[in-house]
Amino acid sequence: MRNQKVDTYNYKETLTRNLRVGAMAIGLAFGAGLAHAHGDVTPQAVDVSTLKPLGPEWQAVNPYRDDKEAIRIGDSAFNQNCARCHGLGAVSGGIAPDLRKLDIAPETDEYFLSRIRNGVTRNGAVYMPPFEGMLSQEAMWAIKAWLETVREK
C-alpha cells in the first residue's frame, strides 16, 4: 500500500508538470488575455479536455457525479487548489472545514458551487479566495465528484 501511495504521488508530480507545460503552450497560443484577467494570482492549470464540456451556463446539479474521469481530475485539482487549506485528501487539519463531511444531496450542489465561485470574505478578511475565473466550471464539479468518493459521515 505504502509503495502504491508513493507511486501515485510521483505520477501526480509528473502530471502537474505536464499540465504546466500544457498551460504554457495554451498561453502562447492564445496570448496573455486570460492571465491578465486574473491579476497576479496564479491559478493552477486543470486540464478538463477529457470531460464533457458544460458551456457557459452554471449548472445547478453536478453533471459529473460518479464519472470516473471527473473523479480522477477532481482529485488532482483539489490537491493543487484546495488542499493547502482543506488538507491533503480533504483530511482537514482544522484550518478550514472538513469537506469529507459535505452533504451529497443534489440540492446542496448549488451551495457548494457558490462557495467555490465566491469564496468567503467576512469583515474584509478573506477566509477563502473566490475561484470563479480561475477554475472552470468543469474543474469545480470534478472536485465535487472526487470529494464524494472520500466522504465521511
Ligand code: HEC
Ligand atoms: C485560503 C484557504 C482556502 C482555500 C485555498 C480554499 N478554501 Fe474552502 N474554505 C476555507 C475556509 C476558511 C472556509 C470556511 C469559511 C467560513 O468561515 O465560512 C472554507 C469553506 C469552504 C466550503 C464551505 C464548507 C461548509 O461546510 O460550509 C466549501 C464547499 C469549500 N470551502 C470548498 C473549497 C474548494 C473546493 C477549494 C478549492 C477549489 C477551496 N475551498 C479552497 C478556506 C479555503
